[in-house]
Amino acid sequence: MPGGFAAGALDAGAGDGSAVDLLMAGCLAAAVQGDTNAYFDLGVAFSTGSHGLDCDLIEAHKWFNLAAVAGHEEAKHCRADISEEMTAREIAEAQRRAREWIAAGVRRAA
Numbered sequence: 096m097p098g099g100f101a102a103g104a105l106d107a108g109a110g111d112g113s114a115v116d117l118l119m120a121g122c123l124a125a126a127v128q129g130d131t132n133a134y135f136d137l138g139v140a141f142s143t144g145s146h147g148l149d150c151d152l153i154e155a156h157k158w159f160n161l162a163a164v165a166g167h168e169e170a171k172h173c174r175a176d177i178s179e180e181m182t183a184r185e186i187a188e189a190q191r192r193a194r195e196w197i198a199a200g201v202r203r204a205a
Contacts, residue, residue, distance in 0.1 A: 119146060126158075129200065134162035135170045142177055152177050156189035161196060 119140070125133035138158035144150030155177055162170035178186055 116147070119148070126161075127200075129165075131162050131165040131167045131170075134158050134165065135167050135173075138162060138170060138173060142173065152181050153185050153189045153192065156181065156186060157192040157196065160189065160193045164193075 122133050122136055122140075126137060135158070138155045140146045140148050140155075141151045141158060142155035156174060159170045159174035159177070163174050181189070
């Protein structure tokens with residue numbers, strides 16, 4: 096897992112807007128580096144609407160999907176759980192966003 100972002104790290108700083116902003120920025124930076132745990136943590140944050148984020152199941156599915164594809168077992172279960180609350184169109188959009196993220200990473204690496 097590149098980046099070394101710890102699973103559950105988003106639990107720190109809850110309730111403090113500036114700390115949460117820094118935490119989310121750090122999580123996104125780790126995700127850019129391909130950190131599977133950061134993908135998972137972003138999925139949790141979007142699926143629960145925590146850390147100053149609105150609940151967004153499409154974004155949550157995207158992040159859980161990226162983590163699951165990278166082998167994160169818990170993300171596979173979370174993705175399945177939120178899929179039950181989503182329409183086929185929402186899932187398709189989440190998958191499209193995940194593919195865009197992967198393609199952007201390939202372009203950055205080139």
